Amino acid sequence: xxxxxxxxxxxxxxxxxxxxxxxxxxxxxxxxxxxxxxxxxxxxxxxxxxxxxxxxxxxxxxxxxxxxxxxxxxxxxxxxxxxxxxxxxxxxxxxxxxxxxxxxxxxxxxxxxxxxxxxxxxxxxxxxxxxxxxxxxxxxxxxxxxxxxxxxxxxxxxxxxxxxxxxxxxxxxxxxxxxxxxxxxxxxxxxxxxxxxxxxxxxxxxxxxxxxxxxxxxxxxxxxxxxxxxxxxxxxxxxxxxxxxxxxxxxxxxxxxxxxxxxxxxxxxxxxxxxxxxxxxxxxxxxxxxxxxxxxxxxxxxxxxxxxxxxxxxxxxxxxxxxxxxxxxxxxxxxxxxxxxxxxxxxxxxxxxxxxxxxxxxxxxxxxxxxxxxxxxxxxxxxxxxxxxxxxxxxxxxxxx
Numbered sequence: 001x002x003x004x005x006x007x008x009x010x011x012x013x014x015x016x017x018x019x020x021x022x023x024x025x026x027x028x029x030x031x032x033x034x035x036x037x038x039x040x041x042x043x044x045x046x047x048x049x050x051x052x053x054x055x056x057x058x059x060x061x062x063x064x065x066x067x068x069x070x071x072x073x074x075x076x077x078x079x080x081x082x083x084x085x086x087x088x089x090x091x092x093x094x095x096x097x098x099x100x101x102x103x104x105x106x107x108x109x110x111x112x113x114x115x116x117x118x119x120x121x122x123x124x125x126x127x128x129x130x131x132x133x134x135x136x137x138x139x140x141x142x143x144x145x146x147x148x149x150x151x152x153x154x155x156x157x158x159x160x161x162x163x164x165x166x167x168x169x170x171x172x173x174x175x176x177x178x179x180x181x182x183x184x185x186x187x188x189x190x191x192x193x194x195x196x197x198x199x200x201x202x203x204x205x206x207x208x209x210x211x212x213x214x215x216x217x218x219x220x221x222x223x224x225x226x227x228x229x230x231x232x233x234x235x236x237x238x239x240x241x242x243x244x245x246x247x248x249x250x251x252x253x254x255x256x257x258x259x260x261x262x263x264x265x266x267x268x269x270x271x272x273x274x275x276x277x278x279x280x281x282x283x284x285x286x287x288x289x290x291x292x293x294x295x296x297x298x299x300x301x302x303x304x305x306x307x308x309x310x311x312x313x314x315x316x317x318x319x320x321x322x323x324x325x326x327x328x329x330x331x332x333x334x335x336x337x338x339x340x341x342x343x344x345x346x347x348x349x350x351x352x353x354x355x356x357x358x359x360x361x362x363x364x365x366x367x368x369x370x371x372x373x374x375x376x377x378x379x380x381x382x383x384x385x386x387x388x389x390x391x392x393x394x395x396x397x398x399x400x401x
Contacts, residue, residue, distance in 0.1 A: 009194070019297075026095045038085060097228060121176070345364070
């Protein structure tokens with residue numbers, strides 16, 4: 001997108017859009033979950049100081065204390081903690097892909113809205129210019145009626161066409177205002193007039209290669225998100241499988257105490273202990289089997305979604321390229337059509353004015369109406385070319401972060 005005004009609007013949207021900010025917050029939450037999963041490999045440390053005072057049969061009070069630091073570490077032999085970490089990493093990458101998807105969609109929507117405004121501006125200009133010409137045509141018809149060259153029906157018909165064009169101007173102005181309001185919402189600002197350039201000043205690539213490598217399709221955020229979702233289900237299935245095996249933990253205590261059994265020791269002495277434990281699930285085998293089946297089903301479902309995402313990506317690129325080529329072909333033919341209709345309007349007006357043939361006012365009005373429709377269609381064709389480029393940008397996953 002080379003238009004500097006459009007580039008400024010895109011920057012504003014990336015800074016202010018609420019949907020994109022929400023996606024960024026989701027990435028931050030996923031990053032925090034991933035850091036928590038990484039810390040699961042480290043021992044958990046706890047400081048639990050205790051103290052008390054006791055007196056037996058009125059004797060002197062005795063103070064006792066324990067200042068232990070306890071550590072617990074699970075030995076990840078069967079990969080439960082490892083797969084949990086990998087699952088969290090896949091979720092993080094999936095949230096980043098979602099953020100990129102929102103970003104790409106936002107840029108494409110802003111660009112489409114901007115190009116829509118350029119199209120409507122050009123259509124409004126053509127329609128207003130046509131209204132002036134048709135107003136002159138009405139005056140000409142009235143003069144010709146005075147000269148008995150046309151009847152009242154010709155004057156009334158020309159006036160009706162003129163009023164029809166005036167009504168379409170109101171519709172175009174309303175569409176422009178609605179498009180500006182929609183674009184303002186994307187930019188997270190109050191509805192206002194959007195500064196913009198002209199349709200004819202927009203530059204487009206002259207050649208689009210139809211051979212799109214698979215590597216480009218892999219840049220699509222939805223493909224990345226589907227891939228990471230598939231990876232997450234794989235790690236989740238491994239984690240569910242690890243639940244069938246025992247968990248091995250090592251716990252240790254190190255600290256100071258002045259109480260050893262029934263003996264009070266002052267000052268306190270160091271105390272240390274270590275113990276290992278193995279926990280084998282006995283009564284949760286049915287629940288673990290069900291969990292594993294669910295994880296495998298989710299993995300198969302994620303595989304189908306991943307395959308469908310790749311197919312959708314290829315179809316979107318093909319549609320965008322086809323739209324661009326179709327719009328380009330129509331533009332070439334539309335230019336020829338407009339040239340022919342301009343000559344038709346000129347010739348029929350001259351023949352009617354000179355009264356040298358059987359040309360009547362209906363032929364003039366038909367030629368004028370056909371020319372206006374062709375001019376408006378030509379502007380729509382140019383907009384379709386711009387839209388095809390935007391769609392191709394979106395279909396290939398947008399720009400880099």
